[in-house]
Amino acid sequence: MLELEKNNLTREIEEFAGNYNNNRTALMPLLEYIQGKYHHIPDFAQQEVARVLDIHPVEVYGVVSFYSFLNEKPKGRNIVRLCKSVICDMGGRCAIAKAIEREIGVKFGETSPDLKVTLEFTNCLGMCDQGPAMIVNDRVYTKLDPETACAIVREIK
Numbered sequence: 001m002l003e004l005e006k007n008n009l010t011r012e013i014e015e016f017a018g019n020y021n022n023n024r025t026a027l028m029p030l031l032e033y034i035q036g037k038y039h040h041i042p043d044f045a046q047q048e049v050a051r052v053l054d055i056h057p058v059e060v061y062g063v064v065s066f067y068s069f070l071n072e073k074p075k076g077r078n079i080v081r082l083c084k085s086v087i088c089d090m091g092g093r094c095a096i097a098k099a100i101e102r103e104i105g106v107k108f109g110e111t112s113p114d115l116k117v118t119l120e121f122t123n124c125l126g127m128c129d130q131g132p133a134m135i136v137n138d139r140v141y142t143k144l145d146p147e148t149a150c151a152i153v154r155e156i157k
């Protein structure tokens, strides 16, 4: 991260936290803001959030690493999350995953080099009666097979 970018990020964090009187209740909204704008929360930002809110950096890291929608490293602009839990697994998750990997050109757990797409497995999405299921960004898709899954991800690649 360049020095200018760091300075801008520091200013943004200070302004955002100022709206909460630098209270620790700003932690989640602030992390969501950084994630939304920068698509990840780099180490530097975590340190600055801790400094501005006067909390330990480990606490910030703990929150970032706990929530799957907060990322330490840059992810794709589109995130495909395919359910890996037992019902979807038995419904053909592996074949769907392989088809998506072929379509996008990266493996699950990876991000495409152009940062367009990240593929991830996720735990149960609560759609077990309609599995196999996946979420693409905020939209849920159910009753997938390899062909329908490929048609869906083709739209975002």
Ligand code: FES
Residues within 6 Å of the ligand: 083, 084, 085, 086, 087, 088, 089, 123, 124, 125, 126, 127, 128, 129, 131, 132, 133
């Ligand atoms: S097991 Fe896949 S949605 Fe529940």
